[in-house]
Amino acid sequence: MVSKTVLHNGIRVISEHIPSAYSVSIGFWVASGSRHETSEANGIAHFIEHLLFKGTPRRTALDIAREMDSMGGILNAFTSREYVCYYAKVLDKFLPQAVDLLSDIFLNSLFDPEEIEKERKVVLQEISMLEDNPDDYVHDLFSRNFWKGHSLGMPIIGNEESVGGLSREAIISYRDRTYLGGNIIIAAAGNIAHQDLLKLVEGVFSNHPSGSSSSPEEERNICKRIETYEKDLEQAHLCLGTTALPQDHPLRYEAYILNTVLGGSMSSRLFQEIRERHGLAYSVYSYMISHSDSGSLVIYAGSSPDQVGQVIEIALKELKRLKTEALTATELESAKEQIKGNILLSLESSDNRMSKLAKNEIYFGDYQPLPEIIKGFDRVTSTSLLDLCGELLDDRYFTMVLMGKVSSGSISARDLTL
Structure with a gap:
């Protein structure tokens, strides 16, 4: 059962x-990430994420690490373009200490x-x-170019100049x-019982600003x-x-x-064609990133x-096929079952369920019940998918980034045509 309470200062407390x-698993989420930064302060949200583990009046950085280790738990954090999360996973008896x-x-x-x-x-x-790992760094370079001049294109961790210039005053001011x-979600x-969670957090956050x-x-x-x-x-x-x-x-x-059909798994079209049939790459896949107001669909491959x-x-041939040829009933059903299976398996983990609660709140303002999600996939038809492909797979919007022993001008915009 999922329960939600909004405290007087706007903090949303959600539990399952x-x-x-x-x-x-409990997470303190802040609905603010790298896209809320200026270019001069790029990386500040991620920097704060690091600094929150470096000591309080009650605990040194070593105390923080030792205390969580003594519970046999996990304490960590991550930053994205639209939120930051600080989370812990512990045995239920240790929840008060973790909070x-x-x-x-x-x-x-x-x-x-x-x-x-x-x-x-x-x-x-x-x-x-990051810059020394090309198979990671190329994704960062892609975002910078795809979202050129837009805050979504700034790297989450910042750059040497921006991070080097962050003062203590700027850090505290941004925090x-x-x-x-109104930006905080406790999931x-x-x-755990919802009322027990409320007792743990209400007093602590009673004076927090709205x-x-x-x-x-x-x-x-x-x-x-x-x-x-x-x-x-080499690649x-x-x-x-x-x-x-x-x-x-x-x-x-x-x-x-x-995305699943294109490059989301080992049975996907890109994997089967590029790796299995032609042996042109060890790693090839596609992924989709969705934000509150936009998104991107990206293909990655590493080849000679x-x-x-x-x-x-x-x-390009596979993108054109998706745009012009309807999926067979078998391929469509297989993709649906793959996604639904992945969702159901992920819900066996309390940390995945906690993340689902918070992300639902950030992007939908409410909990999305699993049966409704399953129905959403079941409603997809080959026609509705073909219509979407016709809308998204427009080569006028293609961005391509190449890194390695490739010369500028070796591939022109004319080559990116469906």
């Missing part, structure tokens, strides 16, 4: 009782100047590590502007782009993408099926530089 579980620990770092972190400088070095190393009651799933922040109003400059980044690598890394749907779009079920042209040709 799973009586058969031994664990509880006390999370609340302490969330509300009372010191932002000690010495710790800020040490952690700045850590984040700068993280940026360097105070975004960690407001928990596992062997208010909220909103995403900037921006338009993307939609046009065809090709960018090459010459680098001495050429490719990202080819186009527009996709926002999280709450009525045709989102069709979009998930589109002299074969990347064939990879692009096959990818």
Whole structure:
């Protein structure tokens, strides 16, 4: 059973009782991420995520780590373009201690100047590590080019210049502007009663300020782009993408099926054609990223530089097939069952259920019951999917990024045609 309470300052407390579980996963979510930053302060949300583990008046950084370890639990955090999450997973008997620990770092972190400088070095190393991993870095480069001039194109972890220039005052100011009651969601799933969760958090957050922040109003400059980044690598890394749907779009079920058929698994068209049939890549897949107001559908492949042209040709051929040929009943049904199976299997984990509660609240403002989600996929037809492909797979919007031993101008915009 899912329960929701809104505190007087706008903080939303949502829980799902799973009586058969031994664990509880709890997350403190802030509906504000890298897209809410300025270019000068890019990476500040991610930097704050790091700093909240560096000590409070009651606990040092070592105390925080030791306390969670003594419970046999997990304590971590992550930042995205539209939210930040601090979460813990513990045995149900340790939930009060976990809430006390999370609340302490969330509300009372010191932002000690010495710790800020040490952690700045850590984040700068993280940026360097990303740039040293081309199969990860190419996705970051794709986002920068696809969302060129838009806040969604800024890297979540920032860049060397922006992170290097963040002052303690700027960090605390950003935290105070975004960690407001209307932006905060406390989500928990596992062997927990909603009223017990409320007792744990109401007093702690009773004086927390209300208010909220909103995403900037921006338009993307939609046009065809090709960018090459010459680098001495054994492989050429490719990202080819186009527009996709926002999280709450009525045709989102069709979009998930589109991605599944295209490159979402080992039985997908891209995997079977590019890897299994032609042996052109070890890693090839597609993925879809949906935001509150927009999205992208992206194909990735890593291939030898002299074969990347064939990879692009096959990818374009498969995109055209989706746009012009209806799926067979067998292929459509298989994709539906694959997605539904993945969803059901993910719900065996309390942390996945906790994340589902929070993301539903961020993007839909309410809980999305599993039977309604299943019905959404069941309603998809080959005709509705073909209509969506005709809308999204428009080569006027294609962006392609190539990294490796590829020369600028080796592939032109004319080559990206369906």
